[in-house]
Amino acid sequence: MLCPYCDTLLQIPPLTYGKKAVCPRCKKTLTSYWEEPRKQPLLYALCSLWMLFLAQLFSLLIMNVAGIEKNIDLIQIPTVMLEDQYASMAILFIVLVQFLPAFCMTGIILLFMPIPIPVGLKIFLAKSILKLKTWCMAEIFLAGVLVSFVKLMTYSDIHIGCSFTAYCFFAFSQVRAFQCIDRRILWQYIGVTPPLKKSFILGQTGLSQGLYSCPTCTAIVILHEKKCSRCHTYAHARRPYSLQWTMALLFSSFLLYIPANFMPMMITETFGDKIPATLLSGIILLWSEGSYPIAIIVFIASILVPLLKMLGTTWLCWGIRKGNIDAIRMHFIYGVIEFIGRWSMIDIFVILLLSTLVRINQFASIYPDIGALLFALMVILSMLAASSFDPRLIWDSASKSSKGKVK
Ligand SMILES: [Zn+2]
Ligand SMILES: [Zn+2]
Numbered sequence: 001m002l003c004p005y006c007d008t009l010l011q012i013p014p015l016t017y018g019k020k021a022v023c024p025r026c027k028k029t030l031t032s033y034w035e036e037p038r039k040q041p042l043l044y045a046l047c048s049l050w051m052l053f054l055a056q057l058f059s060l061l062i063m064n065v066a067g068i069e070k071n072i073d074l075i076q077i078p079t080v081m082l083e084d085q086y087a088s089m090a091i092l093f094i095v096l097v098q099f100l101p102a103f104c105m106t107g108i109i110l111l112f113m114p115i116p117i118p119v120g121l122k123i124f125l126a127k128s129i130l131k132l133k134t135w136c137m138a139e140i141f142l143a144g145v146l147v148s149f150v151k152l153m154t155y156s157d158i159h160i161g162c163s164f165t166a167y168c169f170f171a172f173s174q175v176r177a178f179q180c181i182d183r184r185i186l187w188q189y190i191g192v193t194p195p196l197k198k199s200f201i202l203g204q205t206g207l208s209q210g211l212y213s214c215p216t217c218t219a220i221v222i223l224h225e226k227k228c229s230r231c232h233t234y235a236h237a238r239r240p241y242s243l244q245w246t247m248a249l250l251f252s253s254f255l256l257y258i259p260a261n262f263m264p265m266m267i268t269e270t271f272g273d274k275i276p277a278t279l280l281s282g283i284i285l286l287w288s289e290g291s292y293p294i295a296i297i298v299f300i301a302s303i304l305v306p307l308l309k310m311l312g313t314t315w316l317c318w319g320i321r322k323g324n325i326d327a328i329r330m331h332f333i334y335g336v337i338e339f340i341g342r343w344s345m346i347d348i349f350v351i352l353l354l355s356t357l358v359r360i361n362q363f364a365s366i367y368p369d370i371g372a373l374l375f376a377l378m379v380i381l382s383m384l385a386a387s388s389f390d391p392r393l394i395w396d397s398a399s400k401s402s403k404g405k406v407k
Helices: 039-057 076-083 087-112 119-135 138-153 162-180 183-190 242-262 279-288 292-322 327-357 370-387 392-406
Strands: 020-022 029-032 061-065 068-072 157-160 211-213 220-222 266-270 273-277 364-368
Touching: 029 183, 039 087, 039 162, 061 138, 061 327, 068 327, 076 087, 076 327, 087 119, 087 138, 087 162, 087 183, 087 327, 087 370, 119 183, 119 370, 138 157, 138 162, 138 292, 138 327, 242 279, 242 292, 242 370, 266 327, 273 279, 279 292, 292 327, 292 370, 292 392, 327 364, 327 370, 327 392
Parallel strands: none
Antiparallel strands: 020 029, 061 068, 061 157, 211 220, 266 273, 266 364
């Protein structure tokens, strides 16, 4: 196969259960053979769907302030947001936390269940699952629940409901279901790997031999064929205008990052007084109340991570343009950026939860504000920027600069 990260042509030896193949050039895991590669994702997906269903039935958190008990369940969050005219927040919650995970889990069940389904549907499901898995944010929402829980602990008597346990199991099974799916093995179930008509030199890049790796199913495609014969994806040797797209999306997210930091993320209303809170003032409040670990987590996730991500991506794009780069280090940074980006959504989920929980009419109410929406858009744009970056450009640039040095 061609390494999807550095474009080196490699021969994968037959793997035994529990073993994985690592690319010798970029050190990325290419494929891993899980025990029971069909049954494991199926069981985890079934378990997670059932747990998601159970999580809808009971209370997620139960809060008791001045004798008034307030239960919050999952369906209440979008309902309250819709009542308050924050349809965008309600949609964000339904799509990222409920709909996409449920869709992906159903897709996994259909793909791995021993039932005959049309190949076209299989291809559609596999493509969708692989594309959408970074947008399934169940575990991030769970972290948001924990942060809100700690935030409210100082003000009220709060405890977790039955749904919380079910949601924990759902998030865990969902993460495990995605982990157990190996892209290469999944596509081998769907269709045979298209054979190569002649032999090529191992250890050299695909581009230098007129080949490229299909970004969807990892099949090797001849350069002049624009369409992969297995998954029918139209692809190119390198993502067209990858650097331009990355920089454009990154710059747009940076434009949103500035107002998102200065405009109020949420408004706290107590006895008629409206107190707007920005991202930074919220963290300072947490710190002054002595919730140091939560203040640090929110600071890292909401301020440091987006900033480092933007700086890191700019550095990657700039390094590739300039040449003369340390590819291993750059690739490591790209991996970190891709992994941590989505965790910035924690703060949005915290605001959603607080807005739903703290609605005790005359005493206190919390509402989201424009800053939260800008922040959510910023995270989405920076995630899109990271996904439009083609990591193979790092290695192309590195090999070009090393050739230059030899000359
Ligand atoms: Zn590689
Ligand atoms: Zn393909």
